[in-house]
Amino acid sequence: MTRSSTTRSRHPIRHTVTAVAVGLLAGTGLFAAGPAGAASSAPSPTPSARDAGIRAPGEAYMGWTQDGAGRARPTPAQAARASSLAAATQTPGIDVSSWQGNVDWASWWSQGTKFAFVKATEGTTYRNPYFAQQYNGSYNVGMTRGSYHFALPDNSSGTAQADWFVGHGGGWSADGRTLPGVLDIEYNPYGATCYGLSQASMRSWIAAFTGRYKALTGRDAIIYTTTSWWTTCTGNTSQFSASNPLWVARYNTTPGTLPAGWAYYTFWQYTDSPLDKDYFNGDLSRLRALALG
Structure with missing residues (x-):
């Protein structure tokens, strides 16, 4: 299968980047391909993660599974129903990672997509090699954009991962079209569901990440998760509901x-067909108000 800007199959083919491309990226100070400096002892994806197309560290993507057992795809009828329910009052957007490669942003803009989130980092080694094209390209066609960090709480501290994220695409600027960064914390594609942490330790890890992110940017990070994972791994804490969207x-x-603790959602990822689609819970003026801070 060739790489597509509009699709991601259940078993996507891992993209490769030539040595020349790596050199060019390194020369610009942008983003290295793959999990930079990954050691041979790096954890292997679980069978369910491999079923979702994840073959190596760095390849995890937002919402790779809904329940830890694989990618649960909505039926076309469910996706259509979700779209019809939300279209009148909410703002449509998408989220992308290296699986989408170079995205045709003009096409998505013409379809009414108003915002985009782009994977920037994972753990403390991986940087999305397509980040610049995706992050800048969405902005250049008129979208409000943001970035996300795929958390690996068993890899390093929340503080260290917030530093890595902000240093490699997760920052924020008060231009009215850059959204605060996202902590993507969900089922572990490389091992134990809760990354080997107790519920108390997980809450502490999240607090360290979000606290450091706010100290660095002045903004509260958005928290992306599923209710099932959050309940299992944090004890369904309401600790962050007053501060983090x-x-x-x-x-x-x-x-x-x-x-x-959350009385409402700020964003909702409702389908992955033909790629991850999302809604902001409000109109475009409210989305830009969130971006402006």
Whole structure:
């Protein structure tokens, strides 16, 4: 299968980047391809992650699974129903990672897509090699854009990962079209569901990340998760609901029950067909107000 800007199959083919391309990226100070400096002892994806197309560290993407057992795809009817329910009051957007490669942003803009989130980093080694094209390209066609960090709480501290994220694409600027960064914390594609952390330790890890992110940027990070993972791995804490906007993932006709403390979601990832699609819970003026801070 060739790389497409509009599709990601259940078993995507891992993109390769030539040595020349790597050199060019390194020369510009942008983003190295693959998990830079990954050691041979790096964890291997779980069978369910491999089923979702993840073959190596760095290849995880937002919403790779809904329940830890594989990628649960919505039916076309569910996706259509979710779209019809939200279209009148909410703002459509998409999220992308290296799986989408160079995205045809003009095409998505013409389809009414108003915002985009781009994977920037994972752990403390990986940087999305397509980040510049995706992050700048979405902005250049008129979208409000943001970036996200795929958390690996068993890899390093929340503080270290926030530093890595902000240093490699996760920053924020008060231009009215750059959204605060996202902590993508969900099922572990490389091992134990809760990354080997107790619920108390997970809450502490999230607090370290979000606290450091705010100290560096002045903004509260958005938290992306599923209600099932949040309940299992944090004890369904409401600790962050007063400060951090919620981005809930649920591929169905409604976002369903939200994690404790959040009375409403700010973003909802409702389908992955033909790629990850999302809604902001408000009109475009409110989205830009969130971006402006």
